[in-house]
Amino acid sequence: MSSKDLIKTTNEFYDLNERLLMLTGLWPYQEKFEKFCRTCIVNVSLLLALLFEFYRFYTYVFDMKSIVEEFQIFIPLLSGSYCYYNSFFHFELTKKLCDHVIFDCNHLSNKEEIIIMRKYAKENKRFTVGIALIFYFYIIILTSPSVSHIFLYITGETNDTQLILPVAIDTLLLDIRLFYLIFSIQLFILWVITTVAIVNYATFLLCVTHACALLSIIIFKIDQPLKKNSHKLSYDWSSTARYDTYNWIKDIVNHHVNVTEFIDLLNLLCEQIYLIQMMLGTLCFTTDYIYILQISDLIKNINEAILCIIYIGGSVITIYLNCYIGQRLLDHSASLLENLYQVSFYALPIKYQKDLSMLLMRSLKPCMLSFKGMYIVSNDFFARYVQTSLSYAMIYHSFCKSSILQSLCTYIMRCHIPWQFILHGRINHRNGHKRI
Numbered sequence: 001m002s003s004k005d006l007i008k009t010t011n012e013f014y015d016l017n018e019r020l021l022m023l024t025g026l027w028p029y030q031e032k033f034e035k036f037c038r039t040c041i042v043n044v045s046l047l048l049a050l051l052f053e054f055y056r057f058y059t060y061v062f063d064m065k066s067i068v069e070e071f072q073i074f075i076p077l078l079s080g081s082y083c084y085y086n087s088f089f090h091f092e093l094t095k096k097l098c099d100h101v102i103f104d105c106n107h108l109s110n111k112e113e114i115i116i117m118r119k120y121a122k123e124n125k126r127f128t129v130g131i132a133l134i135f136y137f138y139i140i141i142l143t144s145p146s147v148s149h150i151f152l153y154i155t156g157e158t159n160d161t162q163l164i165l166p167v168a169i170d171t172l173l174l175d176i177r178l179f180y181l182i183f184s185i186q187l188f189i190l191w192v193i194t195t196v197a198i199v200n201y202a203t204f205l206l207c208v209t210h211a212c213a214l215l216s217i218i219i220f221k222i223d224q225p226l227k228k229n230s231h232k233l234s235y236d237w238s239s240t241a242r243y244d245t246y247n248w249i250k251d252i253v254n255h256h257v258n259v260t261e262f263i264d265l266l267n268l269l270c271e272q273i274y275l276i277q278m279m280l281g282t283l284c285f286t287t288d289y290i291y292i293l294q295i296s297d298l299i300k301n302i303n304e305a306i307l308c309i310i311y312i313g314g315s316v317i318t319i320y321l322n323c324y325i326g327q328r329l330l331d332h333s334a335s336l337l338e339n340l341y342q343v344s345f346y347a348l349p350i351k352y353q354k355d356l357s358m359l360l361m362r363s364l365k366p367c368m369l370s371f372k373g374m375y376i377v378s379n380d381f382f383a384r385y386v387q388t389s390l391s392y393a394m395i396y397h398s399f400c401k402s403s404i405l406q407s408l409c410t411y412i413m414r415c416h417i418p419w420q421f422i423l424h425g426r427i428n429h430r431n432g433h434k435r436i
Helices: 003-013 015-023 032-059 064-089 091-106 111-154 176-228 242-293 302-341 350-363 379-401 403-415 419-424
Strands: 426-429 432-435
Touching: 015 032, 015 111, 015 176, 032 064, 032 176, 064 091, 064 176, 064 242, 091 111, 091 176, 091 242, 111 176, 111 302, 176 242, 176 302, 242 302, 242 350, 242 379, 302 350, 302 379
Parallel strands: none
Antiparallel strands: 426 432
16 A cells, blocks of 8 residues: 555544534634534534523522432533533634644655554544444433333323423423424434534544654654664664764654644643533532432432433543543653663764753653643543542531431522532631631
């Protein structure tokens, strides 16, 4: 297979991501009218869903079971909406990332580099297809009770008072035609939101996978002289033409600068997303743990148990996958540093030792996904994430387990008392004012 054919097949693996971006109007190179129509549909769907969910939060009297059921829609909706609008309002950064990926794929210098890029592009396609199947399967599970009730109603085995919507509202006063209209609108909005979530997640995975591919290409370039002389303990640079040595170092430095710029762009686009995802994920994990601790009291039938397991398992897998790809990027960066250590820089001409030393010093700072350096997305972060959420859940469970304080917890949840005044308020004591 020729190099042109390999580049073509590599771009075909990214074709799925391009189509997904075009569906939501985030692809930088689609026609303006088509982009306008698609973004209008997505924006109207997201705004209607957000308004409806905030209205439900304002009017509902929640217990723990209804909170977990509400979070099954609200947290993915809020997270997906924020990610979409972050990319939408930072369109120039999104375009730069897309340009970077296209440029890198079309400027690979040899067949080995194309094969490496193709390997990671194929892996990214598998990730994207898997994410799409999981997300759409979850929506099918979520809407299946409503669809089954409508089917039973059409066949005459149930009456209209038993019809339910995917996102529940009071259907007793709805006319049957109005019910079908609301059902169709909800179904359409749910599929739009799911597609937006898939696009956000798949695009993020594409960027991180592409960064890993670029790091693997640099590792391949570093290993080339060593592999050609693997029978020697160190490569004899004195036998190499100065021009070839200069090109070798220059090529590695240019590729390293390229990948660090790409990761910096990705962090610049996603740093606020990391913070929002951390907060929502902590909230999601904490409610999951509380629900598990009270599962014997809250679960009444097998269908609720299955839906609960799917939701909790899906939320854990989704958050872990974010941390896994961050850890993978760290592993590739560590592997690059390890390979640089294997180069006998002392045997290089003095003129090039400084360049390689500067590259080695720069590689000491790992390529990573982080929020302002406050935390690094990795497996260690996921472990602390789970531990912190479990601690919050145990505190809440112990607090509510007390018969004296249980009524106070219920009162606070029903009266919508602002939590910031509870957490940061003041209590009057005899000796003056003391902070909680």
